[in-house]
Amino acid sequence: MIEMQDVTFGYREGGALLSGMTLSLPAGSFHFLTGPSGSGKTSFLRLCYADLLPSSGQLSAFGHDVGGLSRDGIAMLRRKIGVLHQDAQFLDHLPVAENVALPLTVAGQPIDMQALKELLGWVGMTGHARAMPPSLSGGERQRAALARAVIMSPDFVMADEPTGNLDWEMSMRLLQLLVELNRSGKTILIATHDMDLIRAARQLEVQARVLRISGKRVQLAGADL
């Protein structure tokens, strides 16, 4: 699903942030990505959904070389990837239901109102369908963002510090939703520095692997991948 071959990435103003990354995220897998703040977790995710491009090396997603994709090609790639951002960005002038259905709208696909209702029910947001995003709490925003991330039935769902602003109860609820998605065959990648969340996932009996960014490289359980 995601293949990296000796991928290096760095911002213009600095040196390499991530280097020598060679790894594979196979379909149906569940990965946590950990590392200290500023280690490059968010940049790694942004590379995966082509918001950033590698400085060198080859990154392919769904069999396509990301560096060779046109702007429309990148848009099409992102329709296959659902992303939960830490700040759960919404269009504040549209109600929650329309925000959740936005990926369908921009893709020109019809909105099945019954399916939308069921999706909002799955994330526990039925009562907030007509609410405006600024009126939502942190947990509600994250759950609405999860609904938006999966409405296109993406093959790959990634989350960037999804529980950073949530209490433990809400964090567990969100994690359970992501585990459910993985059990239905979706590939999951969660960037987090919350080790309790990783331990809780093991209790949910999910086959999760932990990737750690250390010294600009991505390691699996302490060993180079």
Next chain:
Amino acid sequence: MKPEFRNVDWRSLWQGLVGRDGGVAGRIVPSTGFTAQLTLLSAGAMAFLAVFALALSLATGRLADRWSSSLAQTVTIRVSAPLDEIEGETGKVMAILDQTPGVAEARMIPEDEVEALLAPWFGPDVPVEALPVPRLIEIREDGEGFDAAGLGLRLEAEVPGAVLDDHTRWRQPLVSAARRLKFLGVVSLGLIAAAGTAMMILAAQSSLAANGQVIRVLRLIGARDVTIAQAFVRRFTRRAATGAAAGTALGMLAIALLPDMDEAGGFLTGLGFQGWGWLLPLLIPLIAAGVGFFATRWAALRMLKAVP
């Protein structure tokens, strides 16, 4: 072909003109009231000016054509002489004209026509026959025309009381000025269209810049550039068309309320539209919509390239 003009979505242009807001797709960009009103106002003002530029251009074109056609090929000879000699002098002039190449017809203007010419100054009951009014001979040139300078010299030598009034001396600069005025009217229309285009591009860029966060979210959830651009294009097309329609209506009303040409006479009262000419200003809102569509589309796609 540049990507901005490739795969133009004509359905979107049509929706921008007459369609509804297009559901959520039309509302993915928040409406900014102040910018919207400024765009409407600017489009209306441009259209109002365009109506006058168009009217000026058409009126001066008509004027130039009228002066060219009605005065073209006509020249007058004024014969002054004592009453007992005037018949003889007039006959000499007619004989000279008979021999002059390029003269198609020479006609002595009858007394009743002369009376009509003098009536505005002396009143309707003037006894023309009692006044030392010169005889007037109207000459119509043939296609090639005649040598006005040569004829003038010959008349001076053979009939000293005859004076050739060559209208072309004052007519040509007027026709030329009218044609130049028409050209300036057309240039004004072009400048108004250019200014309108620039205004639309600036307004679209301002709107795009103000909605940077919205655009970023849309890109992240898989929106293509053309989809995002259409949300702006649809809105600006409609604003341009609506504002221009209002400006055009006001401009046409103002033109219609100008004093009637027959009532007041004179040059300026000829400013306006005649017959089918009244349909021409109706093209202004359509052109404004087209300008809004292409200018916004170009600006939007250009700016969106900067968003990853």
